Amino acid sequence: MEDIIVSTSGPLKIAEIKLLRARFDHETVKEWVSHWESNEISTAMASVEKVESILERIEEDERIILSEFAAIGGRADGENIRKSLTLRGHNDVSRTMKSLANKGLILPLVMDENNISLSELIHKPTFFHREFAIAATVLTAVVSDERIGANIETREDLEPQQKDDAKQMALNFALLHHGLKSKKLSLTKQDLPNRRSVQTLAEKLWVPGSGNLTLSNDTELSDFSFLVAILFGMELISIESSEISAHNGEAVFTPAHFVEGFLTTEWWNENRRGGVIQNTASSLPALRRYVLSVFTRIETEQWISIETLVRYCLAVDRAFVEHALQGTEMPMEKFVKKWVKAMHLLGGIEISSDDNQDFIRKKVEEESEIHKSFVPQPNGEISVFFDPLHVSQFQELLNFAEISDRQEKTIIFALNSQSMQLGFGGGLSDKTMEAYLSEHSVTPIPETIRFQISDGYRVHKQHTIYRHGQLIRCRDYDNLDMALGQLKHENPDAIIVHLSSDTVFVSGIDLNGMTRLFSDPVRIDQELSGPCFKFSDTALKATYDPFRANISTSAMVQNITEFDKKTRSVVFDPDKINANFDGFDDLIAFLEPRTENGVPAEQRVAFRNALTGGTSAQFRDDITILWIEDEVLADALYELDSLSKVLVRLGPYAFEVDSALKDKVGKELKRLNIEMDNE
Amino acid sequence: MEDLPVISEGVALLICETPSLLEEALVKIDLSHIPHHRINPKAILVPEAFAETLSELLRKQGVYPRVEG
Numbered sequence: 138m139e140d141i142i143v144s145t146s147g148p149l150k151i152a153e154i155k156l157l158r159a160r161f162d163h164e165t166v167k168e169w170v171s172h173w174e175s176n177e178i179s180t181a182m183a184s185v186e187k188v189e190s191i192l193e194r195i196e197e198d199e200r201i202i203l204s205e206f207a208a209i210g211g212r213a214d215g216e217n218i219r220k221s222l223t224l225r226g227h228n229d230v231s232r233t234m235k236s237l238a239n240k241g242l243i244l245p246l247v248m249d250e251n252n253i254s255l256s257e258l259i260h261k262p263t264f265f266h267r268e269f270a271i272a273a274t275v276l277t278a279v280v281s282d283e284r285i286g287a288n289i290e291t292r293e294d295l296e297p298q299q300k301d302d303a304k305q306m307a308l309n310f311a312l313l314h315h316g317l318k319s320k321k322l323s324l325t326k327q328d329l330p331n332r333r334s335v336q337t338l339a340e341k342l343w344v345p346g347s348g349n350l351t352l353s354n355d356t357e358l359s360d361f362s363f364l365v366a367i368l369f370g371m372e373l374i375s376i377e378s379s380e381i382s383a384h385n386g387e388a389v390f391t392p393a394h395f396v397e398g399f400l401t402t403e404w405w406n407e408n409r410r411g412g413v414i415q416n417t418a419s420s421l422p423a424l425r426r427y428v429l430s431v432f433t434r435i436e437t438e439q440w441i442s443i444e445t446l447v448r449y450c451l452a453v454d455r456a457f458v459e460h461a462l463q464g465t466e467m468p469m470e471k472f473v474k475k476w477v478k479a480m481h482l483l484g485g486i487e488i489s490s491d492d493n494q495d496f497i498r499k500k501v502e503e504e505s506e507i508h509k510s511f512v513p514q515p516n517g518e519i520s521v522f523f524d525p526l527h528v529s530q531f532q533e534l535l536n537f538a539e540i541s542d543r544q545e546k547t548i549i550f551a552l553n554s555q556s557m558q559l560g561f562g563g564g565l566s567d568k569t570m571e572a573y574l575s576e577h578s579v580t581p582i583p584e585t586i587r588f589q590i591s592d593g594y595r596v597h598k599q600h601t602i603y604r605h606g607q608l609i610r611c612r613d614y615d616n617l618d619m620a621l622g623q624l625k626h627e628n629p630d631a632i633i634v635h636l637s638s639d640t641v642f643v644s645g646i647d648l649n650g651m652t653r654l655f656s657d658p659v660r661i662d663q664e665l666s667g668p669c670f671k672f673s674d675t676a677l678k679a680t681y682d683p684f685r686a687n688i689s690t691s692a693m694v695q696n697i698t699e700f701d702k703k704t705r706s707v708v709f710d711p712d713k714i715n716a717n718f719d720g721f722d723d724l725i726a727f728l729e730p731r732t733e734n735g736v737p738a739e740q741r742v743a744f745r746n747a748l749t750g751g752t753s754a755q756f757r758d759d760i761t762i763l764w765i766e767d768e769v770l771a772d773a774l775y776e777l778d779s780l781s782k783v784l785v786r787l788g789p790y791a792f793e794v795d796s797a798l799k800d801k802v803g804k805e806l807k808r809l810n811i812e813m814d815n816e
Numbered sequence: 817m818e819d820l821p822v823i824s825e826g827v828a829l830l831i832c833e834t835p836s837l838l839e840e841a842l843v844k845i846d847l848s849h850i851p852h853h854r855i856n857p858k859a860i861l862v863p864e865a866f867a868e869t870l871s872e873l874l875r876k877q878g879v880y881p882r883v884e885g
Contacts, residue, residue, distance in 0.1 A: 555878070600830065601830070601831050601884060602830050604828050604867040605826070605864050616821065636856050661823055693851075695853065
């Protein structure tokens, strides 16, 4: 049957209903007109009196559905209407919707196949997966009714539990992420965290309700693997060769991020016990998201029981739930209970209980202000109180202080030299550290802590690495001075480190900018050195210009030669060469591009001799040379078994013969009719 | 050989407060796999690609260098 409806939204007009006439079966027609043969059903539907008289006879449940259609303009997807009413606390409305369809009060706009009757269509499982519309007259008749409100069992008189849990969890995640940045977590062959590797990571973690994680039993191991799984979901860690490590860079630890990590992670399985950390790639993440979707669409802000949530999850899409749980042997009740526990721990929902029954509520987002919550002590400890704490506060503190104790309401951080050095190494300075502590501390920072920080920074400054820069070498001091003066003028933030009278290190300016500062042309030294060696007549000795060498070359020159600065000459040391190079060829490959006109033959001989410890040479008079003037003949002779054993080929025409075998070779050649000219 | 100013690009520098601090650091770490050049008693140069490796080696030995640039 063709799609014959012209309009795309709103209720059906009489002309459209006329076109639908063929879709009405006996039962529908009976509702509106007295005879099956009558074609006047559309006229009946256009009659306000007739519509009102029919609506007077319908059930309350049916009225709810019609008012839902009316509320959204007279046309809607059947499945959406069904779900929406279910989530507003009305019992499963499938049967009622089918009854309305039978009566012609809601009309399916698209049939599945040709010639299918309405009564057949109603029994199909896909019946609701299509658009339905009501007649314009029906819409007018019910639109005056109020939309029937929600009918959900809720509680208003409950208080949420444990408000600080989310802060404890945020601290856990920050600690775990911080720990995994500096130390990888190895897994055993059974995908369990390696005990030694996990100990230091877990000892400062705290699970609300359980306290410090000692990993002494399956539950605690399971809690630990849950935390790791969430970090996987938040894409803050990754695994390679059974080792888990954290990505560098900043991470944000808020309940919204934890919830997203929980919904996404494939490294957690609600049905698993113990501490296995394994990617399960199951349908459970989709089910987690489904439960959240049902929960957020339930039209109430009040407390609902977990049983209610389970009931709604099953009512909205039982087929999906059953499919997702297939093979897990886990009932939906158990899954939802685990979901509630996890979501509460992560700060996604609020939980309360009454009469041994648990209730949950959507989290009321409060914009928490940042209050001062640190109390620095003269002994270098900083007590941090949870109540006024904002989760973002301790993230920075973790970068330069260690947790020495953790209780339900307080954490004690300790400043020690190593933790401070880590903080300085991460880019903090004494000033930023002090300013941060002052900003968040209730009491003034004790002098002892100020001293500890400034002393730590003094030690830290003893070693400095400048990561990017250029080395400038210039024998003309005046020229160098002028260029640097200009640089300071143009770019006051550039870093200039004087290394000697003719050498400086500069950072914070690009190559073009630097080149421009010199009035003379400049030689740019990049990957490879220019020719910096020039060999003299003396074996293993060369003049060397350090200004033309790059760092790798300079480093190697330091390793394999004695350098005389005054004469700018180097003497190569064979023992050091053997220690740094893989033989003669390796050395020549290093020297050749760095030497003006290449390494001379005399020096090659000298190097070869020096590296091999001297090679002897001798004149031999026990050898005779056999010369065959025809190269083709020479080739053929060399293939003969009798000759190839006694001849050593020296070239196309020449063979070496042991003088003692000379006669034997002569006889063989004679046998082959080859005349010897010099016999 | 020419005497033009030379600019070597892509260089990182480790500089210590005193020569003995550098000596101490060089004893602690194994630089055999990093091309390096001791340019003066307090400083060594490495190609900038090795700056992070150098800093990592130092950190492993409990020396936390200030990293700039």
